[in-house]
Amino acid sequence: ETGVTQSPTHLIKTRGQQVTLRCSSQSGHNTVSWYQQALGQGPQFIFQYYREEENGRGNFPPRFSGLQFPNYSSELNVNALELDDSALYLCASSSGQGNYNEQFFGPGTRLTVL
Amino acid sequence: GIQVEQSPPDLILQEGANSTLRCNFSDSVNNLQWFHQNPWGQLINLFYIPSGTKQNGRLSATTVATERYSLLYISSSQTTDSGVYFCAVVPYGGSQGNLIFGKGTKLSVKP
Numbered sequence: 001e002t003g004v005t006q007s008p009t010h011l012i013k014t015r016g017q018q019v020t021l022r023c024s025s026q027s028g029h030n031t032v033s034w035y036q037q038a039l040g041q042g043p044q045f046i047f048q049y050y051r052e053e054e055n056g057r058g059n060f061p062p063r064f065s066g067l068q069f070p071n072y073s074s075e076l077n078v079n080a081l082e083l084d085d086s087a088l089y090l091c092a093s094s095s096g097q098g099n100y101n102e103q104f105f106g107p108g109t110r111l112t113v114l
Numbered sequence: 115g116i117q118v119e120q121s122p123p124d125l126i127l128q129e130g131a132n133s134t135l136r137c138n139f140s141d142s143v144n145n146l147q148w149f150h151q152n153p154w155g156q157l158i159n160l161f162y163i164p165s166g167t168k169q170n171g172r173l174s175a176t177t178v179a180t181e182r183y184s185l186l187y188i189s190s191s192q193t194t195d196s197g198v199y200f201c202a203v204v205p206y207g208g209s210q211g212n213l214i215f216g217k218g219t220k221l222s223v224k225p
Contacts, residue, residue: 033212042200042215043157056212088155094211100144100164100204103213105157 002027004093004106012112013081021076021109023091031055031096032074033103034066037088049074050096078111086113116141116205120216127191127223135186135219137201145204146177147213148186152197160186160199191223 005024013019025032031050035043045058049068063079072093078085088108094101117140127133137146148160161168161175163184168175172191177184188195198220202213 031211035213037155042202042217043213045212045214048212058212090155090157092213101211102145102147102159102162103211104159105149108155110155 004091004104006089006091006106006109008109009107010110010112012114014114015081015083017081017113018077018079019081019111021078021089021091021111023074023076023093023106025072025074025091025093026104029093029095029104030072031094031101032068032072033092033094034074034076035090035092036060037090037108039087043090046076081113083113086111116143116203116214118201118203118214118216120199120201120219122219123217124220125222127221129191129193129223129225131191131223132187132189133191133221135188135199135201135221137184137186137216139182139184139201139203141182142206143179143182143203144206145211145213146184147202148175148184149200149202150195150197151200151218157200188221191221193223193225196221196223 033048034046037043047057048055052068068074091106092103094103149157165179198218202215
């Protein structure tokens with residue numbers, strides 16, 4: 001059974017640029033959630049995708065957008081990068097969109113915005 | 115919205131010692147998970163425990179949903195247990211299964 005994978009591992013961008021982060025869900029999982037973790041804080045929910053549709057969104061601006069593909073992998077896109085976007089971005093997968101499903105996390109992508 | 119509070123925020127132990135980490139939540143939950151975040155940032159699943167008690171080796175967890183708290187027990191701690199421990203919940207009745215995290219307990223185990 002393959003776990004959740006994310007790419008790239010690290011990324012450095014400058015303010016105003018755009019970035020795309022990728023996530024492959026664990027085998028058998030059809031739901032992907034994205035979280036942002038600032039230094040010294042707990043992860044915060046960005047959005048969730050279930051069967052290629054956005055299934056919920058946290059308190060993040062529209063310049064954070066996403067996609068889910070038919071194989072359930074997902075992308076997180078961030079436009080017009082700001083310094084405060086520097087963080088660890090975590091992807092989690094689960095089987096089903098409901099509230100009772102255990103979520104499993106990938107290793108994360110560490111984004112630095114200069 | 116629901117509040118998740120973890121205590122203590124920091125904990126320093128000698129190898130071999132036991133510890134108890136606490137997670138309080140302000141409202142009913144559908145889901146509660148405990149994670150260990152290693153120094154590289156990976157969140158490792160420890161327990162999925164919306165209620166009841168579970169054990170896995172030196173670790174065990176108990177959630178008392180009616181009293182809105184969960185406890186994580188680490189026995190005979192090892193240096194590899196160091197890292198940040200997070201409790202995360204999914205609020206009852208929510209329309210999406212997003213986890214809400216506490217601020218974590220940073221554990222340092224000294225040899």
